[in-house]
Amino acid sequence: MTELKRPRPQSYRDHQVSITPRESRARRRWRRAVLIVLLTAIPVSAWLGWESAMRRLAPVAQEREQLLEHQGQLVQELESQRQHYHQMEVDLLVARESVAEGQQVIRELEAQLFRQQQSLAQYQGVLAPDAMSPGLRIQAFELHATDDPQVFAYKIMVSRVGDESDMLQAGLDLTVSGERDGEAATLTLAELAPDVAADALALNFRYFQVVPARSEQAQLTLPEGFVPQQVTLTASHGGDTLVEQSFDWTVTGVAP
Structure with a gap:
């Protein structure tokens, strides 16, 4: 008759025991709150920084708008002065042409008067022999x-x-x-x-x-x-x- 062997009892050395601490509900809530605060603080901080920067840049932006407005006025004045200068050039050109025409008329009148004086001198020569002497x-x-x-x-x-x-x-x-x-x-x-x-x-x-x-x-x-x-x-x-x-x-x- 075959003798059955009983299994040898295992000792505690043959087992590995791992202990996992159990996180409490309060701790999970605290971690969740901290995470929410961190996630919220990032955009809030960004928004606060942007708003602070905008407040600091507001005077600069206002000054820029004033400079742009002043620049526009200067451009308009420059354009007006350019048109005025162009009109003055046209008026000066017309005046020069008028003066040239007037001088030509004066020269023609002077020549006519000279010829009339020469003719008068010829008539006077009948009475005064020296009237035609140069x-x-x-x-x-x-x-x-x-x-x-x-x-x-x-x-x-x-x-x-x-x-x-x-x-x-x-x-x-x-x-x-x-x-x-x-x-x-x-x-x-x-x-x-x-x-x-x-x-x-x-x-x-x-x-x-x-x-x-x-x-x-x-x-x-x-x-x-x-x-x-x-x-x-x-x-x-x-x-x-x-x-x-x-x-x-x-x-x-x-x-x-």
């Missing part, structure tokens, strides 16, 4: 009263006979003769107009010229007690007298 002519002397009884405005017009292709240059002198304190006296232009430049009556023309050129230079101031009687005009060049002519002191009207 040279300078004093066409007119005008004298006008002013608000001051001692101050008179004057104007002299000179022309020429001869070749119109050359410029005529000469100096013109003016003297006024009369009486002062019962005695004969003669006053020069320097005494009658001390503030006027010496070349105020300088002649340089092709057809004709009116002197003085500026109205403020065309005044004679008589001293107290002087009674004018005659005006003498003398044109000279290089020490030679070209023409000398006298006019009675006759006031023809009031200065304009």
